[in-house]
Amino acid sequence: MSDSPGGRFSWPRFITSAYGPTFLSTIGYGAVTPLVALSALHLGASVGLSALITGLTGVGQILGDLPASWVATRLGEKRAIAVACLWDALWLTIAFLATALPLLAVAVFAFGLSGSVFGLARQTYITEAIPVRYRARALSSLGGAFRVGGFIGPLAGSAIIAAWNLQAAYAFAAVMSLIAAGVTLTLPDLPQEVRARRTGPDGPHLFTVLRAHVRTFATLGVGILFVGLVRAVRQTVLPLWCESLGLNASHTSLVYAVSMGVDMSLFFLGGFIMDRFGRMWVAVPSTVVLGIGLILLPLTHQALTVIVVAVVMGLGNGIGAGIVMTLGSDVSPSVGRPQFLSGWRLFGDLGAALGPLILSAITTLASLAVAATAIGGLAFVGAGWLGYWIRHSAVGAVHRGTDR
Numbered sequence: 001m002s003d004s005p006g007g008r009f010s011w012p013r014f015i016t017s018a019y020g021p022t023f024l025s026t027i028g029y030g031a032v033t034p035l036v037a038l039s040a041l042h043l044g045a046s047v048g049l050s051a052l053i054t055g056l057t058g059v060g061q062i063l064g065d066l067p068a069s070w071v072a073t074r075l076g077e078k079r080a081i082a083v084a085c086l087w088d089a090l091w092l093t094i095a096f097l098a099t100a101l102p103l104l105a106v107a108v109f110a111f112g113l114s115g116s117v118f119g120l121a122r123q124t125y126i127t128e129a130i131p132v133r134y135r136a137r138a139l140s141s142l143g144g145a146f147r148v149g150g151f152i153g154p155l156a157g158s159a160i161i162a163a164w165n166l167q168a169a170y171a172f173a174a175v176m177s178l179i180a181a182g183v184t185l186t187l188p189d190l191p192q193e194v195r196a197r198r199t200g201p202d203g204p205h206l207f208t209v210l211r212a213h214v215r216t217f218a219t220l221g222v223g224i225l226f227v228g229l230v231r232a233v234r235q236t237v238l239p240l241w242c243e244s245l246g247l248n249a250s251h252t253s254l255v256y257a258v259s260m261g262v263d264m265s266l267f268f269l270g271g272f273i274m275d276r277f278g279r280m281w282v283a284v285p286s287t288v289v290l291g292i293g294l295i296l297l298p299l300t301h302q303a304l305t306v307i308v309v310a311v312v313m314g315l316g317n318g319i320g321a322g323i324v325m326t327l328g329s330d331v332s333p334s335v336g337r338p339q340f341l342s343g344w345r346l347f348g349d350l351g352a353a354l355g356p357l358i359l360s361a362i363t364t365l366a367s368l369a370v371a372a373t374a375i376g377g378l379a380f381v382g383a384g385w386l387g388y389w390i391r392h393s394a395v396g397a398v399h400r401g402t403d404r
């Protein structure tokens with residue numbers, strides 16, 4: 001490989017400094033994510049209000065997606081990531097100390113805001129730092145770091161609660177975010193020309209960039225919305241189906257852990273396939289396999305068959321690690337990249353927010369089985385839509401095993 005942002009490229013340094021913050025902060029975040037609802041209940045919230053407070057992270061992320069481009073442009077990616085980690089540490093400490101529901105709710109909302117900045121800045125950094133021929137592997141590995149951290153985090157949180165108490169998990173997460181901020185500062189700076197084309201009076205403006213690429217958002221962006229929707233439903237419907245079959249919490253956790261184990265083991269393979277054969281060969285199959293899993297789930301009636309379907313869904317989700325980021329980076333302009341990717345990430349986050357809402361609506365009107373089958377059908381629609389527009393866009397023409 002050629003030069004890195006700050007001189008000669010070093011894979012060990014890049015892996016540590018680029019993926020380390022994601023891995024560390026995700027361990028901390030994974031430790032507290034399952035606990036937010038419990039914290040709210042302990043502070044006197046009802047079950048419904050607890051669910052609402054838990055969802056504030058997603059609201060914060062959606063509202064923060066577009067402003068995140070301003071932060072990344074003004075501070076630069078490295079500093080933006082570090083600031084996001086410090087922001088997380090601050091609000092995790094506040095959550096640790098919170099004795100009232102409003103303060104906990106504000107902290108949970110703040111996690112989403114920092115997540116927007118963190119996610120955008122790390123994607124734009126890797127897009128700028130890595131040659132195109134390695135892009136999918138680099139971004140899939142980023143998705144893999146997120147998955148592995150998310151797998152370890154709940155286990156760490158469980159051990160901390162057993163040793164101390166629920167609130168101690170927030171302190172642990174705050175410490176992990178502080179360490180992540182420190183590791184981020186070891187990132188090499190991006191080339192000066194990258195920063196130069198983003199700043200100044202003639203620099204790109206958010207809504208100008210978004211308007212210029214409205215066709216891309218209306219085509220590939222809608223496909224990404226489908227992907228986010230189906231992925232979010234997979235996370236929600238699996239434990240709900242286990243509960244409907246009468247599986248206890250321990251068995252449900254086992255089913256989910258098996259699915260996550262398969263999920264986090266395939267990210268590099270997916271990235272290799274994308275770099276070697278093209279994005280189509282991961283984008284479409286991964287979405288189709290998720291759809292197949294959702295359609296098969298209502299046909300399962302015991303733990304073993306649920307585990308088999310959970311493995312299928314883990315396979316589909318795992319092989320597609322990084323596909324959303326990779327496609328976004330492929331079609332992003334060199335001038336206005338943070339602004340474009342902020343809009344791109346908004347589509348994915350909207351899909352993730354819509355998924356559970358659609359699942360809930362169909363379940364209320366019909367049943368969970370009908371909802372899973374219907375959204376499995378939507379996955380096929382999304383795969384077809386995404387495949388068509390990948391083939392009829394620049395990404396379909398340029399990135400097929402290219403060595404540029």
